[in-house]
Amino acid sequence: MQNILLKAIPSLKYWMFVITCFLIPLSGYSIDRKSDTRHAANLSKLIRVTEKVGRYRTFEASITNNKTYENKFTAVELLVQYQAPSGRLIDFRGFFDGDGKGSGNLILGNVWKMRFMPDELGTWKYVYRWTDGTPGGKGSFDCTAQGQGKGVLQAYLKNPRWFAYNGTEPVWLKSYYETGHGSIGQDFNWIVDNVYSKFKEHGYNHLQVNWLLSLCCFKQYYLDGPAPQTLDLALYQEGKASSTMNFDVWKRMEQHLSWLNNNGINVHMFLGVDGSRNEGPVWEKLSAEEKDFFVRYMTARLAPYANLAGWNFVWEVDGNRESHELGFTRLVQKYDVFNHLRTYEDEFPRENHYNLPEYTFAAIENHQIASPEKAEERTLWRDAWTHHMACKLGYRGKPVFMSEGNALWRRFWHERVNATQDDLRRSAWACATAGASFTWNGHAKEYELYAGGESGLPFNDKNPFTASEKAIDIIAQIMHNDIRFERMQPNDELLSEHQTLRVYALAEPGKQYIVFAPQGENFALKLEKGSYTKNTWVDAKTGRRTAAAAVQSTGSEKPVQFKAPDATTDWVLILKGGL
Secondary structure: OHHHHHHHOOOHHHHHHHHHHHHOOOOOOOOOHHHOOOOHHHOEEEEEEOOEEEOOOOEEEEEEEOOOOOOOOOOOOEEEEEEOOOOOEEEEEOEEOOOOOOOOOOOOOOEEEEEEOOOOOEEEEEEEEEOOOOOOEEEEEEEEOOOOOOOOEEEOOOOOOOEEEOOOEEEOOOEEEEOOHHHHHOOHHHHHHHHHHHHHHOOOOEEEEOOOOOOOOOOOOEOOOOOOOOOOOOOOOOOOOOOOOOHHHHHHHHHHHHHHHHOOOEEEEOOOOOHHHHOOOOHHHOOHHHHHHHHHHHHHHHOOOOOEOOEEOOOOOOOOOOOOHHHHHHHHHHHOOOOOOEEOEEOOOOOOOOOOOOOOOEEEEOOOOOOOOHHHHHHHOOOHHHHHHHHHHOOOOOOEEEEEOHHHEHHHHHHHHOOOHHHHHHHHHHHHOOOOEEEEEOOOOOOOEOOOOOOOOOOOOOOOOHHHHHHHHHHHHHHHHHOOHHHOEEOHHHEEOOOOOOOEEEEEOOOEEEEEEHHHOOEEEOOOOEEEOOOEEEEOOOOOEEEOOOEEEOOOOOOEEEOOOOOOOOEEEEEEOOO
């Protein structure tokens, strides 16, 4: 009984929240500021508030603070406590934003902002305070079902090979590597019309990008678009994050991220926070205090966007360095109250550190699968089986994302390893049947970047890689419409009587199977006992479908033999029993 009574009494933290609400003036709401002129220069005031917010969308409020500080990034912090409709309390922070319109510096500007992502319907309350004792305030907003998003990508709780919104709603990622580093310097509406809208029209729900946390490569913009409005796109000057933040860059990044968020497209940052690999600001040039500041500031600005689909340090790092990627990820884990995905990108996933609790998914390449020497295996980087094995080796109980599959990128890799569109299609299937997600790219160049034409996005008749886009779409359609992918696991051990490392199986044994057979290769498949009557052969190039005969299995040790309709194309066999 005593335990029941204790549970019925609100927590001390709750009563402190209630008392604070009464003690702190209602800044920006009911108080008449003209009646208090004695301390007007020192008071803070809510000036702009989002009063209604869709669930999993971004609440924002702007606050003026007219006090003078030597460095407004560090001399004072804006701390906020939010109370959910259920009574749950969440502590977060706001951030200094110059004049609130993309200008200002460590001295100039008087606008701070608070952002938040509500996950419960109903009225949310919040109390804000300043760490230097400047009077704070309180307010509220309504979280509505109208205009709500899906939430934050996490590992699927029931089968962590796959991603799911909030861990419960599985989603198959149709992902593209959009490489316009400097595109945030171009006219935003042109980028929406000629780049992002194309992805939305073709069903993409995920982009890997280089402009989020902008540090380098600013001349990589769309040459068939308008001239850049600016090439000054570095977030901060090396070693001086807490005094040189570029508000215009933050504004531009957030404009892009917000549009993608509102249109259901998740974003994975590829280049991350260490510019050392790309002639940008070097992470290790930041002191421990500067690193801590940067992550606090970064999470305050970006974490309230639900579509942030992976904090990443940078490409091709070790995974276990406290001074670099591991330390960064620990800071993110500390300050990101929304628990967005966290990773490091591993070039050699044969041995990895994805077992560490700081990492919540794996981002990998397909190197060092056949040999520890690059020179020995370079000719194999175009092969589908290296992608398949890399995905299986990268799995440590968390989703695997093939971030840089060499056959999957026309940009950079195809001309280096002589990969073809056949290799791209087969490598995509190799990842999918390994129970992994992947991103691909149909651009021709790193520089000389175009949105349209032969070398641009693969959505126009002039671009030969529209064939690859169709092949990726066939995978997406099968995953979305033909099977329950979230129940399935890679099951190559069920296969026999085929050429080694060429045929792959994904299965929920006894219920559903997918087998990828390049060039119609014959194979045998061990099936659980049962009747499989909803069976189809799908041409992986064209999507053409051919009915497959019903199969009755006794569940004996003898596998069932299958022969594809022909050997002129790659085939996918879908077998379905009692789902």
